[in-house]
Amino acid sequence: MNYIKLFCSISFLLVFNFCYAQNHFKGYENLFTIPANYVVPYASKAPTIDGDINDEVWLNTPWSDRFQDIEGDAKPKPYYDTRVKMLWDESYLYIAAELKDPHVWATLTKRDEIVFFDNDFEVFIDPLNTAHNYFEIEVNAYNNIFDLFMHKPYRSGGAALFSWDTQGMQHAVKVQGTINNPNDTDTGWTVEMAIPFRALTLGNAINVPKDKDVWRINFSRVQWETDIVNGKYVKRKDSAGKVLPENNWVWSPQGVIDMHRPERWGYLFFSKNKAGEKQPQFVLPYTEKQRQYLWLVYYKQQDYRRAHQRYATSFAELKMDKPEFDIDNKRNKIELSSTGRRFEVSIKDTSGKKIYLNEEGLITK
Template sequence: MKNFAGSLRPLLLWRRWVGGLGVLLAQAGHAQNLFQGQEALFTPPLSYVVQHTTQALTLDGNLNEGDWQRAPWTSDFVDIEGAAKPRPTYPTRVKMLWNDSTLFIGASLQEPQLWATQTHHDDIIFKDNDFEVFIDPDNDTHQYFEIEVNQLGNIFDLFLPKPYRNGGDALVSWDAPGLRTGLRLAGTLNQPRDQDQGWTVEMAVPLKALHVGYDWHAPAEGTRWRINFSRVEWDVRATPTGYQKQLSASGQPLPEHNWVWSPQGVINMHYPERWGYLQFTRQAGTPFQLPYAEQQKPYLWLVYYRQQQYLAQHQRYATTLAELALPPQVTLGAQVNQLQLAATASQFAATITAAGHPTIRLNQEGLVQTLKP
């Protein structure tokens, strides 16, 4: 049941999103702006430049060492769908550090009601209020990692060979070897008679733990990963014996709130192309730099999203860009980029090429590859 419960939520949300995309695509096909109607899926991901540390950090949730104090906070989390939705009720923010072996994550979550019920490793932690980390070290949307923690400090960690939307099945048996966490609760857990202030998470993720099936390389100066953070928040009410989730008129728990660092644009964390950027540095004051390839990729994702809708409508993929109402050339900055599509009824590969830059390819499973010249 764990595998089923872990995959059901994103799968249902993916089906609901694809079903509603038809109207958006019909509008976009007649618009000069290729992204019109889908703007939420193409907002620029946020970025964080993580500083190197040589300081010994105590995993206690206090974040009071000097390097932690100097590390900048992210902006406050927003609704998973983005700016069109109300801002979260309670602030959440994150900061990060790294050393030669570890990525350190510190998170501050304001919370007036501290409670947790999931008590075992690899329980479905998002049944509680939780904090979640998603990491794709090679930025290809496949072979990525998810780590969840609740206010008891229990961990749900899993590896995904590919997203659920592409038929991926979470490997719950994967554990992040060497993972360490520390929590600080500002309040009392599972005590509804008082009002709490919040909780702080401190997490040490071994860098070598974040690879399965491919060679591991330590981050170099300027290395970029994709990363995002999510907070699941349930509406609860206090009772004489604890907390209970608030129910709808049908007697089911109200849907959870999903608050994230970099907005996904859709109620689904398993769109790795929508995650933020993490850039590693050893030099103070280093700015984030967005590679040209990352500016090209949205056009490939536009092909991908339109192909999913075309498949839903016609039971096959489009074999030409014209069927998707997309042009063969797009201008990015001062450069003309060639957009090409090779497809059969059941498969496709889209590429984008600009002079002086490697060709980038994306296929029907959402796998992103940079092709060698």
């Protein structure tokens, strides 16, 4: 056998398939960077939720990577550091966050005020990984909470359910310095949360994660540019007198200025190993690689609809002439069903198992 010829042939096929896939994603690269992941250890004991993240249980828990701009590497790195760490048990997801800031301020004190009009810390959780039915929790340096439930994202006509509350949640903030005092220099502020799994549940069955389960999660920090005027913090304005847009710093970059794209959130991998013990390594699930092709069709369909006032009814209209791909050495085929007003795209491999995505961005199996 000519092993050199065989090796070259295999190498060519691998490169060809890689380049072919890359060509399909061309123009959408910002939406297909690999999301961040965090292996969350099991809590040997519950942390005390008081805003002080120096409990022994936290000291043995690893930090996440530092936050980046929401658009990723296309934008400058944040000028203040932010990072998180997490734990879990059968009842709660525990979150600790550290936000460095030399000038800590807040104004909003009433529950469910729009907290992101202040500097804030935000949590987004999709327990079922369907890109629908997800939860958002925001807090400012006053420890004031704004939480909501989204049946589906805003892009699909979703509306926030502000009446939803994270029942049973414990939360605390501690300022390292003074709040609303421009005359000194602060270190920042820290956040602690204990989010009950029963609050993140639809229907009667409580969705408690198991060892090696994967959820989708992301964190955002809203940071406004400010000036000190007459001894107070005032949001900075441009030459036309308009308030400058906020900075959005996130754990896992979205690729666009929009937190309400759950498919872009990071991966939360639950481990029964305790904090301080060796943790398993997260490996991107095969099904997540399959979903990337579904989301590619979704993004192309949305662009097509904006240009033609309808959805494409064939892959040819989307300039995807070969709806077959190799993923982890398994042959996959995508199928499109479209009326022009609605569509559903699916992917399956030789096992016959299918994953579906529709025009509202809902993932089903």
